[in-house]
Amino acid sequence: MGQSTSTAANSSRREINHSHRSKSKSTALISPMQPPEDNDDYEIIDGGDPDYISELPDECLACIFQSLNSGERKRCSLVCHRWLRIEGQSRHRLSLNAKSELYKDIDSLFSRFDSVTKLALKCDRRSSSICDDGLVLISDKCRNLTRLKLRACRDLTDAGMEAFAKNCKGLKKLSCGSCTFGAKGMNAVLENCSSLEELSVKRLRGITDGAAAEPIGPGAAASSLKTICLKELYNGQCFGPLITGAKNLKTLKLYRCSGDWDKLLQSVTEHVTSLIEIHLERLQVSDVGLLAISNCSDLEILHLVKTPECTNIGLLSLSERCKHLRKLHIDGWKANRIGDDGLIAVSKNCGNLQELVLIGVNPTKQSLESLATNCKNLERLALCGSDTVGDPEISCIAAKCIALKKLCIKSCPVSNQGLEALANGCPSLVKVKLKKCRAVTMEGAEWLKNNRESLAVNLDNGETEQQDASASDGAQENGGGGGGGGVAEFPPPPAVPSQMAAAAVAAASNNMAGSTSRSSSMKWRLGLLSGRSLACTLRRWSSANSNARG
Amino acid sequence: MANGENQNPNPNPIEATPGAAARTITLKTADGEIFEVEEAVAMEFGTVKSFFEDDAVSATKPMPLPNVSGSALSRVITYCRRSLEIRSMIPPATSEDATAAEAVQGEGDLEAEKAAKQERKEFEAEFLKDESNEDVKELILAANYLNIKELLDFLCRSVALRIQNKSVEYARKFFGIEGDYTPEEEAQIRQEYAWAFEGVDED
Numbered sequence: 001m002g003q004s005t006s007t008a009a010n011s012s013r014r015e016i017n018h019s020h021r022s023k024s025k026s027t028a029l030i031s032p033m034q035p036p037e038d039n040d041d042y043e044i045i046d047g048g049d050p051d052y053i054s055e056l057p058d059e060c061l062a063c064i065f066q067s068l069n070s071g072e073r074k075r076c077s078l079v080c081h082r083w084l085r086i087e088g089q090s091r092h093r094l095s096l097n098a099k100s101e102l103y104k105d106i107d108s109l110f111s112r113f114d115s116v117t118k119l120a121l122k123c124d125r126r127s128s129s130i131c132d133d134g135l136v137l138i139s140d141k142c143r144n145l146t147r148l149k150l151r152a153c154r155d156l157t158d159a160g161m162e163a164f165a166k167n168c169k170g171l172k173k174l175s176c177g178s179c180t181f182g183a184k185g186m187n188a189v190l191e192n193c194s195s196l197e198e199l200s201v202k203r204l205r206g207i208t209d210g211a212a213a214e215p216i217g218p219g220a221a222a223s224s225l226k227t228i229c230l231k232e233l234y235n236g237q238c239f240g241p242l243i244t245g246a247k248n249l250k251t252l253k254l255y256r257c258s259g260d261w262d263k264l265l266q267s268v269t270e271h272v273t274s275l276i277e278i279h280l281e282r283l284q285v286s287d288v289g290l291l292a293i294s295n296c297s298d299l300e301i302l303h304l305v306k307t308p309e310c311t312n313i314g315l316l317s318l319s320e321r322c323k324h325l326r327k328l329h330i331d332g333w334k335a336n337r338i339g340d341d342g343l344i345a346v347s348k349n350c351g352n353l354q355e356l357v358l359i360g361v362n363p364t365k366q367s368l369e370s371l372a373t374n375c376k377n378l379e380r381l382a383l384c385g386s387d388t389v390g391d392p393e394i395s396c397i398a399a400k401c402i403a404l405k406k407l408c409i410k411s412c413p414v415s416n417q418g419l420e421a422l423a424n425g426c427p428s429l430v431k432v433k434l435k436k437c438r439a440v441t442m443e444g445a446e447w448l449k450n451n452r453e454s455l456a457v458n459l460d461n462g463e464t465e466q467q468d469a470s471a472s473d474g475a476q477e478n479g480g481g482g483g484g485g486g487v488a489e490f491p492p493p494p495a496v497p498s499q500m501a502a503a504a505v506a507a508a509s510n511n512m513a514g515s516t517s518r519s520s521s522m523k524w525r526l527g528l529l530s531g532r533s534l535a536c537t538l539r540r541w542s543s544a545n546s547n548a549r550g
Numbered sequence: 551m552a553n554g555e556n557q558n559p560n561p562n563p564i565e566a567t568p569g570a571a572a573r574t575i576t577l578k579t580a581d582g583e584i585f586e587v588e589e590a591v592a593m594e595f596g597t598v599k600s601f602f603e604d605d606a607v608s609a610t611k612p613m614p615l616p617n618v619s620g621s622a623l624s625r626v627i628t629y630c631r632r633s634l635e636i637r638s639m640i641p642p643a644t645s646e647d648a649t650a651a652e653a654v655q656g657e658g659d660l661e662a663e664k665a666a667k668q669e670r671k672e673f674e675a676e677f678l679k680d681e682s683n684e685d686v687k688e689l690i691l692a693a694n695y696l697n698i699k700e701l702l703d704f705l706c707r708s709v710a711l712r713i714q715n716k717s718v719e720y721a722r723k724f725f726g727i728e729g730d731y732t733p734e735e736e737a738q739i740r741q742e743y744a745w746a747f748e749g750v751d752e753d
Contacts, residue, residue: 056687060694063702067710071748078718078739080730095747105742112742122747 062090070095088112095120098153099127103134110141117142120149125178129153132160139167150176158206161185165192175200177231182206183214183238190219190242197224199242202231207238217242229253237261243268253279262288269295281305281331287314294321301327305359308335315342325350332361334385343367347374355380362388365396372400379428382408394418398425410435416444423451431456575602576612583620584612587627594630596697615696622692629701632673639666678708683724 056064065073065087077087091113096102098121110116119142123129130138135156139145145168150156158181165171171193177200185206190196199221207216216239225246230236236257243252243264249272254261261283269275275296280289286309293299299322304310315338319325328346332338344367346353353375363386371378378401383389389412397404398421405428414437422432432448432455434440445459573589575598592598601613615623640662678686686709693702713721722729731739 056690057694060690060702060706063706064709064713067707068714069748070746072710072714074743074746074748075716075718076713076721077743078729078731078736079721080727083727084739096745097747102745105745109742109745120747 058086058089061086065090084112089115092116093118095122095149098123098130098134098150100130100134100155102130103137106134106137106141110138114141115144117144118147119145120151121153122149122151123153125152129155131155132157132163135160136163136167139164143167143170145171147171147173148175150174150179152178154178154180154205156185157181158183158185158188162188162192165189169193169195171196173198173200176204177202179203180205183216186216187214187219190217190221192220194220195224196221198227198229199225200227200229200231201233201239204233208234214238215241218245222246223248225249227251227253229255230257231255233257235259237264240264240267244271247272248274250274251277253277254281254283255279256282259284261285262292265289265292269293273297275299277301279303279305280307283307285310287311287317290314290318294318297321298324300324303329304338305329305331306333308333308337311337312339312342312345316345319346319349323349324352326352327355328353329355329357329359330361331359334360334362336362340364340367344370347371351375351377353378357382357384358386359384360386362386363393364388365393368393368396369400372397372402377403379403379405381406382410383412384408384410386412389414391415391418391421395421395425398422401426403428405430406433407431408433408435409437412437413439415439416441416447419444419448422455423448429455431458433458433460435460437461577623578612578614579618579620579623580616581620583623585620585623585627588631590634591627591630594634594698594700595626596699597695600697617695618692619688622688625689626692626696626698626701629677630698632677633670633700636666636669636673639669674704674708678705683712 061083065076068076073087073091077084092115094113094116096109096119119138121130121135121138130153132155135153148164148168148171153176156179161181162185165188169192171189172195174189174193174196175198182204183206186201186204218241222242222245225242226248228239228243228246228249228251230239230253232255233239234257236254237259243249244267252268252275261280262285265285266288269292273296275293276298277300278293278296280303282305285307290310291314293302294317302318302322302325315330319342325346328350330338339362343358343361343363347367347370351374353371354377356371356375356378357380359382363383381397381401381404389409391414394409394414395418397407404426407422407426407429409432414434416439419434419440422429434445434457438461440459440461442459445457448455449457574586575589575592577585577587577592577598579585597615598613618626681689686705690702690705690709693705713724716724718729721727
């Protein structure tokens, strides 16, 4: 076998504390082996045909499995009993199809996977999910759970959530979507899980039923909470006390929640000034809310998406007090409430700005110049759906944005001529992406590539259907999490609030399946347009106007 | 041998202390080979480190490593030495506060990190190029025994790469394992596992 080692080495290699190790459960990644005091503990494994991998101690096998994904781990567990055991014991992350039939297998499943700390229970809309008993049984077996994700587990009630919370007090992150329990269940979690750091809630039916839903929060988790994300809630205001009481809150994300949020933001920011990251999308919030937010002087990341009641005035007052703003995303929805004035104020007050994404906003050379001159750290800039960004504006950017590394232009009246400016400007530029700019052609892109070799040029005018969810968009859909960072490569194009959008959404899904388009248009009618489908939406709309189905 | 002396976070094994040769530690393998290793490199071995930290141990006697062969140790030393070199390409953070250091991390540092990453990639690809599965396994055992996390992680990742996307039977053949499931057992496990989603679950 090409062994270069001596036979003495062979036999000593086998003198490994094999059986001793296999008795211990390896829940940690690798438990380092202690240097042997003496050799008496060791078992000598007889020779014969070397069973290579069985000589590897459990913790090494666990380390190997660590690099494999779920499907691969499944195959490993089918190799032999020993692999099954080790794979199960070293499994920390498990995602289960949480239909009601799962109940009968919970016992054996969690005897095998006894070290799970991150659990996802996902059901689909058509099936009945596991019930409270199932959740309680699971929580009984997974006392060390740190993360729980629930999706469409409609048969879980407040009682189940309470029992779960009492078993898993160490929970750090809870993300629930399309569940039906209510305030009682949520409060039970907040009372019991005093280390909770992240809470993400989407479409919680239980809080919308009934005239006055119980207020939620703050509970024992008040000081540990760092991130709260609420999406598509009809009665999201009932989370008021929670947000207001989370004195160490760093990240707040509110997407498409009904009601007026100005007042709540006012009361929140009277008590919570530690916020670093705020996302407001499709929310009824105005300059009053922006002024409230400006109380958080450490604010670094702000996303204002389709909030047409936020105007230049609000942006100005915010910028005057939040001078540490690093990342700013604005989707103005072509409403022209935010433009040069607000942007100039930002440029003058927020010299640290590193990333700016403007969608459906119409900046002119005035503000672009001011941004370029004053924000000396501006590294990433994306302009999308701006009628006012053309070749002169690109020239301005090229001439003045010294720190710019990444530039993305989408659906703007830029032409090949504008690219010429980029050949010599923006000394730090590493990557430029151009999408749906009709007057920019392959020739122009090629020319730029040839004239500036170090620059990565990406041109996309194509009709190719790509699931184009931008980084920031994807982060939104995933609830919770630190989000907000990273470049928004392709911010979603502006929504068109009209029947066209409805038709477009219907046609939006990739395979144009009847049921999908039906549910898509249903979503739109409820005013809950998901950001991800918008990217496809506008593409379809602009290319197949008349073909759009209703 | 004093153990607390070399506190430099990025010890360059080639660098000699002024006026003295670089300190070495002597190791003796299972097959009787003697290795003199620079202290900085030897301290990468958790086993060695704790051996010398526990008590004032005399440096004159070679430390025995009964579970490691000469050839394996030689490969391990090569890896650790190279790894140290690559790590010293990145300037250490001068400030105590990690976030502050990050904030002021300049262009130069980022470039150095990138270069180091690339070097490490190339080096690691080269390192295992000609190793048979048996060799890799021997290295894993050595790295585990010597408690060298970085090497162990790398080796395990490499083994994972060799078996990923392959069938159960392939994995068995590859490692010479006899499957020990009855058909009923296997069916039961498959059924049980049917509940688990196979895809990557985003957080």
